[in-house]
Amino acid sequence: MARALSVVEAGGAEAAALVDALHPHTGRAWRLGVTGPPGAGKSTLVDRLVATYRARGLRVAVVAVDPSSPFSGGALLGDRVRMDRASAGPDGRGDDGVFVRSLASRGAPGGLAAAAEGAMDVFDAAGYDVVIVETVGVGQGELGVAETTDTVLVVLVPEAGDGVQAMKAGLMEIADVFVVNKADKPEAGALARALRAALHLRTPGAPSPEIVTASALRETGLDALVAALDAHRAAVAADAPARHAARLRRRVRALVEDAWRRRFWTPERTAALDAAVGALDPAARAPHRLAERLAGGLAGDTPADDV
Numbered sequence: 001m002a003r004a005l006s007v008v009e010a011g012g013a014e015a016a017a018l019v020d021a022l023h024p025h026t027g028r029a030w031r032l033g034v035t036g037p038p039g040a041g042k043s044t045l046v047d048r049l050v051a052t053y054r055a056r057g058l059r060v061a062v063v064a065v066d067p068s069s070p071f072s073g074g075a076l077l078g079d080r081v082r083m084d085r086a087s088a089g090p091d092g093r094g095d096d097g098v099f100v101r102s103l104a105s106r107g108a109p110g111g112l113a114a115a116a117e118g119a120m121d122v123f124d125a126a127g128y129d130v131v132i133v134e135t136v137g138v139g140q141g142e143l144g145v146a147e148t149t150d151t152v153l154v155v156l157v158p159e160a161g162d163g164v165q166a167m168k169a170g171l172m173e174i175a176d177v178f179v180v181n182k183a184d185k186p187e188a189g190a191l192a193r194a195l196r197a198a199l200h201l202r203t204p205g206a207p208s209p210e211i212v213t214a215s216a217l218r219e220t221g222l223d224a225l226v227a228a229l230d231a232h233r234a235a236v237a238a239d240a241p242a243r244h245a246a247r248l249r250r251r252v253r254a255l256v257e258d259a260w261r262r263r264f265w266t267p268e269r270t271a272a273l274d275a276a277v278g279a280l281d282p283a284a285r286a287p288h289r290l291a292e293r294l295a296g297g298l299a300g301d302t303p304a305d306d307v
Helices: 002-010 012-027 042-055 084-088 117-125 142-147 163-169 188-201 222-264 267-279 286-296
Strands: 030-035 058-067 097-105 131-133 152-157 177-180 210-213
Touching: 002 012, 002 097, 012 117, 030 042, 030 142, 030 267, 042 058, 042 131, 058 117, 084 222, 084 286, 152 188, 177 188, 177 222, 188 210, 188 286, 210 222, 267 286
Parallel strands: 030 131, 030 152, 058 097, 058 131, 152 177, 177 210
Antiparallel strands: none
16 A cells, blocks of 8 residues: 555656556545645544544545645645544554555645545555545645545634635635534634525535534534534435546546646747747737747647747
């Protein structure tokens, strides 16, 4: 498992071959995305969810995406530290039914590491029943998790204006279940009421997400949270084939676009762009005109040095 995940994280042809080989064996695991702003207690909450699902006899995998250092590209992997209890098991000797893998975001948009979806495939193919992916927690960039999971849990806390952030960031649109964590704080009830009042901002006809208050640290409200997640999982089960097909279409489109992007930006086109940007003539630097002239060579019919 660890070697397979390392291959996926490294990327390249070997990772692509592995993911393709595993693909026929995927589609059975329930993929739960956990997102929300930093400091909302996502990792502690995931730790409690893992313990709950393990008590049911389910095998649980966690993909914990941590922010990367802008200098080294590495990550502190603090999320994994906060999940020690889940991976240790009830006797503290380690639990073979739990696998926690941390990934560095490496600046990827959408709050997910580029390898996160491949890692979920590895866990799915290996027979894990529940695959939880915890995003990096950057707020407005968290929307990618909705495209890669079956259920999205948005974690908020009654402080730092999280209610307003949720409404502005698009989290209102992607949440299947909201949990107001740190419910022991007096402002928790007010945030829950504000979320309920803001549900009209969602797309007309979209199902209304359940809103639960809980405290991961004090372990209160967790039964209600798990019940809400179970209800959403059951509600979308019949639509699973269509959801998986939509996920595959999006993934293939992204791969094709990435391939074209890498094919297009040859050293010659990059040099042509740099030369045009550095030109003194304002007309040569007109952005739309410059883009059109560069894109004219996409099919090879116009050389880049024509710019």
